Amino acid sequence: VNDAATTGSGYGVKGDRKTLNTYSSGGTYYLYDVTKPMNGVIETFSAQNRSTYPGSRSVDSNNAWTSSTQGADVDAHYYAGQVYDYYKNTHNRNSFDNNGATIRSTVHYGSNYNNAFWNGSQMVYGDGDGSVFAPLSGALDIVAHELTHAVTERSAGLEYRNQSGALNESFSDVFGYFLDPQDYLMGEDVYTPTKSGDALRSLSNPSQFGQPEHMNQYVNTTSDNGGVHTNSGIPNKAAYYTISSIGKAQAEKIYYRALTVYLTPTSNFSYARAALLQSTADLYGSGSSAYNGVKSAWDKVGVY
Numbered sequence: 001v002n003d004a005a006t007t008g009s010g011y012g013v014k015g016d017r018k019t020l021n022t023y024s025s026g027g028t029y030y031l032y033d034v035t036k037p038m039n040g041v042i043e044t045f046s047a048q049n050r051s052t053y054p055g056s057r058s059v060d061s062n063n064a065w066t067s068s069t070q071g072a073d074v075d076a077h078y079y080a081g082q083v084y085d086y087y088k089n090t091h092n093r094n095s096f097d098n099n100g101a102t103i104r105s106t107v108h109y110g111s112n113y114n115n116a117f118w119n120g121s122q123m124v125y126g127d128g129d130g131s132v133f134a135p136l137s138g139a140l141d142i143v144a145h146e147l148t149h150a151v152t153e154r155s156a157g158l159e160y161r162n163q164s165g166a167l168n169e170s171f172s173d174v175f176g177y178f179l180d181p182q183d184y185l186m187g188e189d190v191y192t193p194t195k196s197g198d199a200l201r202s203l204s205n206p207s208q209f210g211q212p213e214h215m216n217q218y219v220n221t222t223s224d225n226g227g228v229h230t231n232s233g234i235p236n237k238a239a240y241y242t243i244s245s246i247g248k249a250q251a252e253k254i255y256y257r258a259l260t261v262y263l264t265p266t267s268n269f270s271y272a273r274a275a276l277l278q279s280t281a282d283l284y285g286s287g288s289s290a291y292n293g294v295k296s297a298w299d300k301v302g303v304y
């Protein structure tokens with residue numbers, strides 16, 4: 001029996017059918033994707049509802065990943081591959097470290113765990129409790145959000161507190177939008193599965209879910225590392241104004257350049273405005289409509 005890259009199929013968290021890049025060895029199939037360039041590997045594990053990672057490799061006997069508990073594994077694997085492809089094809093970045101680092105996800109973490117996070121080496125997803133969240137890897141914007149935390153960590157390194165932390169959060173939400181641009185909502189595919197129309201956050205209307213959207217509404221607090229998931233509403237609104245005025249194609253180049261060339265661990269909102277304007281000038285000129293779009297976006301949220 002020889003080892004080989006194989007193609008499987010399965011159902012995601014929402015019951016949607018997906019084709020999967022898998023691997024067969026010794027008669028067992030693994031969620032192990034070896035199809036990416038420069039040996040970039042994507043691999044998915046299960047914590048089997050314990051609070052340890054990475055847990056054990058997700059396996060299947062016949063490469064048909066169709067059981068109800070495999071949806072989280074299927075989506076974590078498939079969406080991580082999509083995010084890899086986005087960063088490679090759109091920004092020529094080879095994995096989160098730009099050096100082909102293996103992208104590892106662990107699903108079924110904890111019990112009824114309503115969280116997802118990048119732990120510094122890998123992505124980790126809870127199954128949710130079925131009321132607040134369905135399994136969290138079931139949303140492409142969440143997977144992109146988590147993997148962008150890794151990109152940020154390996155580039156700007158924005159410290160996860162106060163304004164730099166809110167920028168860290170915002171860049172993850174903004175790239176979540178770039179991956180999943182049908183709407184400006186975050187996490188809507190898995191948030192409150194029994195209730196429609198709501199989401200964790202909105203880039204276009206941060207205040208709809210309790211976030212500020214202007215600098216004069218900045219929340220000074222010690223909770224949540226200085227309100228990083230709250231104050232991200234301000235740069236998120238600026239991103240919304242930018243995208244809706246200059247379009248996604250130019251916006252994503254500007255945001256990627258700011259994140260990887262100009263931002264630093266202690267950058268605040270005002271520095272982010274400057275970094276995005278400099279990136280726009282580098283790419284499209286300081287007299288471009290893109291430059292005016294970025295400038296007016298940050299003017300509107302009161303950051304100078």
Ligand SMILES: Cc1cccc(C(=O)O)c1OC(=O)C1CC1
Nearest residue numbers: 114115116117142145186187200
């Ligand atoms: C659900 C959740 C809880 C705590 C932290 C994060 C975090 O990754 O910051 C988190 O994930 C998100 O915010 C993703 C975008 C929906």
Ligand SMILES: [Zn+2]
Nearest residue numbers: 145149169172
């Ligand atoms: Zn985050």
